[in-house]
Each structure stands twice: as C-alpha cells, then as structure tokens.
Amino acid sequence: MRNRYLDTLRAAAIVRVVVYHHFGWAWLSVVFPAMGVMFAVAGSLTAASLDRRAARPVVVSRLRRLLPPVWLLGLMAVPAMLGAGWAAETDGQHPFRPAELGFWLLPLGDPPGSDAAAFVWDALWYVRTYLWLVLLSPLLYPLFKKIGWPLLAVPLLGMAMLEHGDFGMPAPVESALWDLTTYGACWLAGFAHRDGRLRRLHPALTVLAACALGGLGLYWLVQGHAEVGWDLNEASEAQAVYSLAAVLLLLRWEPASDPLARLRPVANLVSGLNSRAVTIYLWHGVAIAAVWPVLERTGLDDLGRFEDFATLAVTAALTAVLVAMFGWAEDLAAGRRPRLWPATPAAPPSAPAPASPSAPPSASASSSASPRHAAPPAPAPRRAERLPAGWPETPREALSDREVATQRITPHRLARDMPVAGRPPAAAGGGAPHTGPQGAPWAGYAPPTQPGGHPLPLRFTGHDDAT
Numbered sequence: 184m185r186n187r188y189l190d191t192l193r194a195a196a197i198v199r200v201v202v203y204h205h206f207g208w209a210w211l212s213v214v215f216p217a218m219g220v221m222f223a224v225a226g227s228l229t230a231a232s233l234d235r236r237a238a239r240p241v242v243v244s245r246l247r248r249l250l251p252p253v254w255l256l257g258l259m260a261v262p263a264m265l266g267a268g269w270a271a272e273t274d275g276q277h278p279f280r281p282a283e284l285g286f287w288l289l290p291l292g293d294p295p296g297s298d299a300a301a302f303v304w305d306a307l308w309y310v311r312t313y314l315w316l317v318l319l320s321p322l323l324y325p326l327f328k329k330i331g332w333p334l335l336a337v338p339l340l341g342m343a344m345l346e347h348g349d350f351g352m353p354a355p356v357e358s359a360l361w362d363l364t365t366y367g368a369c370w371l372a373g374f375a376h377r378d379g380r381l382r383r384l385h386p387a388l389t390v391l392a393a394c395a396l397g398g399l400g401l402y403w404l405v406q407g408h409a410e411v412g413w414d415l416n417e418a419s420e421a422q423a424v425y426s427l428a429a430v431l432l433l434l435r436w437e438p439a440s441d442p443l444a445r446l447r448p449v450a451n452l453v454s455g456l457n458s459r460a461v462t463i464y465l466w467h468g469v470a471i472a473a474v475w476p477v478l479e480r481t482g483l484d485d486l487g488r489f490e491d492f493a494t495l496a497v498t499a500a501l502t503a504v505l506v507a508m509f510g511w512a513e514d515l516a517a518g519r520r521p522r523l524w525p526a527t528p529a530a531p532p533s534a535p536a537p538a539s540p541s542a543p544p545s546a547s548a549s550s551s552a553s554p555r556h557a558a559p560p561a562p563a564p565r566r567a568e569r570l571p572a573g574w575p576e577t578p579r580e581a582l583s584d585r586e587v588a589t590q591r592i593t594p595h596r597l598a599r600d601m602p603v604a605g606r607p608p609a610a611a612g613g614g615a616p617h618t619g620p621q622g623a624p625w626a627g628y629a630p631p632t633q634p635g636g637h638p639l640p641l642r643f644t645g646h647d648d649a650t
Contacts, residue, residue, distance in 0.1 A: 187441045189224050194456040196220045201467050205498050209414035219369040219426025226373020229320045238321030245317050251516040252461045253310060255509055257287035260303045269297035290314055292355050302468040312362040316370050327374045338367030339423060365423045369430050376434040389435045393428040400425025458525035462510040470501035
C-alpha cells in the first residue's frame, strides 16, 4: 500500500522545483524548501526497503530504476553538445574529456557537458547526491538505529568543517561533499520518520526544535543577504537547518488517512507526477530554455501583463511533450510496458453500503461474515501495477523513492546559470543588478539577452567546481 501523503509531498516539491526554475523567485525557497523535503522522503523510503530486504537488492533496485532515464538523456544530449562545439570549448566548466563521459553511465561525479547546454546537465548534481546517499544508507541506517538523533548533527558539523577550507580536496569532491552535508540531515530525518522515532517525539519538542532550526536558518540568510541575496539556495548552512526544520514539521504530523481520497483528479495528478518524476526533473530545464525561442518563432513573444502566466503555461506544455517523448524510459526501468503517458490508477473501492436500519445488528454482522454472501476477494495487483514507473522497489507499506528537483546551494561560491523563462530577477536588496560571473543571471545578476531582448537560459544554482 502506497503512502499517499509522501507521494503528495514529492509531487508538490516537483511542481515547486519547476516553478522556481522558471521564474527564479527566491521567496519560493523559503515558503517550501523542496529539495530538503525530497531527500527526507527518499530517506524514509530507503529505510523502508532496508527494513524488508537485504542491502544489496535494495541498492541494485534503485540503481536499476534511476539510471536508464539518465542514460537516455545522455544519449540525446552528449552527441548534440559535441555537434554544437563542446570539444572546442577551452574555458568551460567541463572541458570535453572522454574519460569523464563515464559519469553519464554511473553518476558518482557530475556528468559533464558544454557550457552552452548547461541547462541540460547542471541539475544532475541531485542524481549524484541521491546516488551517494543510497550507497551509504546500508551503513547509515543501522548506525542511526543505534545512535538516533545525535547522528543528524554529523552532516551539519561536516558542513562547518568545509566552510573553513577544502583541505586540498579536488573541486569535484568538495562540491559533492557540500551537497551531501547540506541535505544529509534531511535524509536521516527520513530514517526517523520510517522507524517511528519522529512520531514518538513530543509535539512541543518538535515545534521547539523546528522553530529553533528555522530561526537559525533565517538568521544566517539575513546575515549573508548582501552576498547571496534572499535565496536559501545560495546559502548552504541556512538551507540545511531551515530544510531540516520544515521536514520535522511535515513528517511529524502525517495524516492518518489518504488526504486525496475524495479528490480523484488531484490524486491522479499526484500519481502521474510521481510516475514521471525522473523525466520531469531531467527534462524540465530543456523545456524552460525553449520557452522564448518557441514564442518568438510563433510570433507570440509580446505578452504584456500575461507574460508570467503564458510562459509558465508554455513551460508546462513543453515539459508534457518531453514526458510523452522520453517518459517510457521510466516504464522500462520499472519492468513495465512502455507508455506515452502514465496510466491512471483505478479509483479505490467504494465503502460497503450500511446495513438496513430495520435489520438487527446481529443479523447484519452474521450475513456479512457468511462465506456464502461475502464478495470474492479482489485479485492481488500485479507487480507492475503496484509500483509506479521509474521508482525503486519498496515494501507494500512504503512509497518508491525517486526525487527530483533542483537547485543546490553555495555559500561564497559563484552561482551557475539556470533556466529562467521570465524576465530578469530584481537585484538583491533592491539595488541595481550586478554583473555575475559568465553573465550568469541569478540572485539579482543581470542576464545576457538573445535577439528580441529575452534572457538567455540560465543555469541551475549549485556548487561551482571552479572557484
């Protein structure tokens, strides 16, 4: 049985990621810290699988369901980047090195790509971080069961150490460690959700801890806003503790019943988003980058006051097209028949009709218990129907764990460009826009423009390997 509440959290986070990358609104990172939620949900689901199965099958299952969609992206993107001149780039973040293409097969490091197509590959930091956390979970989960809550301090202490220097580490290793320490506590909080430790925490203590962590995160954000603006994704320490605060609150008070049981259209949307979450995450940057070229080609680029709504609608439509084109890879990864569109789950069975008021309770009870009158049991769902496409195998009571999303944080680092289909964001603090590295428009930087005056695609925020 799937945990629809966790499904709903993940679907909301995916939508938030797309909207955030479309507009670049910093306040969205505070209203809903999506990436922390995604890692916490994945941590809970990974722990659920480890409770029911041996570590090796769990890890293999997740790799099998994660990697094929990434391979498909690489199969399409790498030849296109080479054809567009990637090999001739000499000062890019990822100069073409054939040996590094192996990270497209097993992303233990960042899959490389050309600077001109950064909107294709830059979000793959999330895949790399998720993969490392899955590989570490067979060690971390038993350790968490023994140590408990103090283990959540380890990633935060590791981040404090990284803040004092790189200790001679290569830049890609340092970048990976920043991401692991930023979201590691949220992953461990997912463990606490799974083993019931979070549910047993006193409500007052939960609220107190969340307020303290959230307040500390906002304090650090305010202290550093002159350098990074008001975006949590530009301040790793603030992001780490603020996201942990949100996770504690969201997972501590999980609804006892399915919150979408009476809202079938919304429930179907949530199921569809979860079934194609990997594809949405991998390809939505391409959709965002294509918005203005599509509008200009169709002569619809003068949108006036409808610009925000129209560009977001185009992003959604283009993402849907890409899901139809490439989402079948998630079906293959899940061992299902490939579909252009995820299947709509069947509606839950309706509740049995109440007994007639005139019938005595004993008669009603005896007749319902009689084998002659009992309805035949519903057939058990096939394995392919129990699991959504593209998600790791999970025990019956847990969800699959694919997350999606998005941006990374970097204190005192340069922000990568990220796709923003709307107009340039205002400068931090309300001042004039700054000129960022490589003209990267983010957190107030002024973007370069393409013909027609529209901003060029920006990159997803995250740790820059080059300093």
